[in-house]
Amino acid sequence: MFIEIKGIKKSFGSGESRADVLKGIDIGIDKGEFCVLLGPSGSGKSTLLNIIGGIDSADEGYISINGEKTADMNEKALTMYRRKHLGYIFQMYNLIPNLNIKENVEVGAYLSDNPLDVDDILKTLGLYEHRHKLPNQLSGGQQQRTAIGRAIVKNPDILLCDEPTGALDYNTSKEILQLIETVNQKYNSTIIMVTHNDAIKNMADKVIKLRDGVIRKQYVNQTKVAAADLDW
Numbered sequence: 001m002f003i004e005i006k007g008i009k010k011s012f013g014s015g016e017s018r019a020d021v022l023k024g025i026d027i028g029i030d031k032g033e034f035c036v037l038l039g040p041s042g043s044g045k046s047t048l049l050n051i052i053g054g055i056d057s058a059d060e061g062y063i064s065i066n067g068e069k070t071a072d073m074n075e076k077a078l079t080m081y082r083r084k085h086l087g088y089i090f091q092m093y094n095l096i097p098n099l100n101i102k103e104n105v106e107v108g109a110y111l112s113d114n115p116l117d118v119d120d121i122l123k124t125l126g127l128y129e130h131r132h133k134l135p136n137q138l139s140g141g142q143q144q145r146t147a148i149g150r151a152i153v154k155n156p157d158i159l160l161c162d163e164p165t166g167a168l169d170y171n172t173s174k175e176i177l178q179l180i181e182t183v184n185q186k187y188n189s190t191i192i193m194v195t196h197n198d199a200i201k202n203m204a205d206k207v208i209k210l211r212d213g214v215i216r217k218q219y220v221n222q223t224k225v226a227a228a229d230l231d232w
């Protein structure tokens with residue numbers, strides 16, 4: 001098992017305002033697997049992703065990557081883990097507004113010891129001709145592609161995507177999903193993608209359903225569909 005998520009619990013607040021968001025989450029993910037994590041809004045998807053990404057910490061349980069528990073890593077090791085092994089894509093693109101498209105992707109490259117070629121990535125993502133523009137001169141889809149470029153240029157083992165198409169229209173969403181699918185196939189990165197769009201589960205190797213702080217369902221999808229053939 002490449003990623004082992006075991007007994008993860010997380011609460012926010014205390015006393016009357018205490019919210020038990022994750023109540024004991026167990027998930028196993030193989031290397032190169034494309035996982036889609038489904039759940040209604042407020043079900044704890046982002047919280048779980050942030051714990052996997054080492055942005056937040058769990059109250060109980062552990063995350064182990066390739067046999068090493070993230071909680072056993074010291075601050076420096078955790079930073080290195082995030083820097084070298086993880087790519088993160090958010091719903092809002094979080095680009096640096098006064099850097100151009102190429103420079104935004106280069107930000108990711110600087111963090112890695114073995115980055116992919118920035119120009120190659122810009123070409124793959126259809127951004128090469130726009131590389132000297134600022135983010136606000138591009139469409140939402142192009143900005144999200146830039147954010148994908150910044151995440152994958154590090155050549156991460158694990159790509160965490162939190163509602164990456166949440167702010168995009170139907171056609172642009174499908175384009176972005178196809179790109180994430182390409183990243184999974186081309187670089188064999190392990191992907192955990194959060195969504196509340198049920199149709200997206202069809203492109204996954206593994207589907208994980210979260211509700212009320214527990215995993216309701218976790219199964220290998222036997223009838224995988226290409227992102228281009230998704231419909232909703």
Ligand SMILES: Nc1ncnc2c1ncn2[C@@H]1O[C@H](COP(=O)(O)OP(=O)(O)O)[C@@H](O)[C@H]1O
Nearest residue numbers: 012013021039040041042043044045046047048
């Ligand atoms: N830092 C926080 N402090 C307090 N409550 C939080 C915090 N982060 C998330 N929550 C609460 O935890 C619940 C799950 O949030 P979240 O993980 O963002 O859900 P999802 O991503 O599935 O929509 C929500 O009720 C949210 O209000």
Ligand SMILES: [Mg+2]
Nearest residue numbers: 045046047162
């Ligand atoms: Mg969320």
